[in-house]
Amino acid sequence: MSDTAKLNIDGTSYDLPVVVGTEGDRAMDIRKLRQTTGYVCLDDGFANTGSCESAITFVDGEKGILRYRGIPIQQLATQSTFVETCWLLIYGELPTREQLKAWSGLFTKYEMIHEGLYHHFDGFPSTGHPMAILSAMINAMSCYEPGLMEMEDASTFQVSAARLISKLRTIAAAAYKASIGQPIVYPKPHLDYCTNFLHMMFSIPYGDYEPEPEIVAALQLILILHADHEQNCSSSTVRMVASSGANLFASCAAGVCALWGPLHGGANAAVVEMLQYLHDNKVDLKDYIARVKDKNDPLRLMGFGHRVYKTYDPRANIMKATADKLLAKVKGNDPLLEIAKRLEDVALKDKYFIDRNLYPNVDFYSGVILRAMGIPVNMFTVIFAMGRMPGWIANWKEQYDSGGALYRPRQIYTGQSERDYTPIAERGTSDCLAPKVSKKGRPYCELK
């Protein structure tokens, strides 16, 4: 294949270099396009834009392939641990025995948060959303990070990365405890990453919580499956913030905010709310599917569809099997899992979903698993953030190490042409406050 693409504008031909990835994906390099032609590319939502070259994660959305640093997600899900996967994503290779021991040791060493930080939790109302608290606390935590601005030193970076991943679970659990008015539980150094988090979530002063091994394994799996997903909305946000030279903590706090939305990480909570609604109101699933297909109804089938996957999300397959296994062990059954399976069945036979290649994504079954573990719905996206943190850090590092350009897209301006300022006495009425309804409406709205 040619290593240049030809672009013809008004009879003049321009050569655009072609960049080829290791898996054969091809891109036209348009970095000089405006300079040479006066044109920019318009790509709403960056659906067809490669924003960077990256060696972290490979996704083939047509074939349903996901690999971290070349290793298929199915192998990592069955053979790795979250702590090991963090190293793999950040450093590019599986750790040696010594590296893993030292890396785990850092997680233990830095699992406590500064005592001064605990006072911050008193300042949040009990109704505050844990994602807001998480993002605020990551930034607050940066005030206690002495080496934050000297990331060029490899060991400072490693300590900061380990601190961030380790302390995130402590903050997440503390945010939950504060929200339910229970005393905050401190971490225990002999516990592994997942068991320690569950201990901080569910132990109380007069009783330690000891999770079933299947619950620990399910959490481990969820964290691994969420650990990275190339240039998704939150990772792109982290890279964008990092491109301005912002520090690791500030960039990852921004990632938490991007993840929160229902079209991205917030979908796991929205799925369970949807399933609960269908259950409580005994809604006929065919009627519900008819609503999500109706262009005049803002509703969407949450947990379905993906910007990149045009086939079954490989993570959703693993989640579905885990939901079955975990429920059989700890809960007997869950009517919401049954509804999810029936919904999937109806949707996958429906022409609307077939024509648009809409399949279950990672969020469709993860909420049912988290529910079985006793995790409250408003903590679902926090768990996603815990899982995604190594991916954000790996992307931050890649952006930092590459000395990449400042992210600063262009636009096509569609506003007013130049006009004169009107003094207030001469202004008529204005309808600029009239609500404008987005084309697609809200993806998920109050159902009752």
Ligand code: ACO
């Ligand atoms: N339910 C009903 N219709 C859908 C859905 C859905 N879940 N998803 C997409 N569609 C339809 C759209 O209405 C559109 O139809 P049209 O061509 O007739 O206008 C078509 O499929 C394409 O949809 P887009 O929104 O243009 O596709 P995009 O790639 O931008 O959207 C997204 C991807 C945002 C994930 C979308 O599928 C969605 O909203 N899904 C529900 C929310 C969700 O589960 N998000 C989690 C994603 S995974 C993650 O971030 C971890």
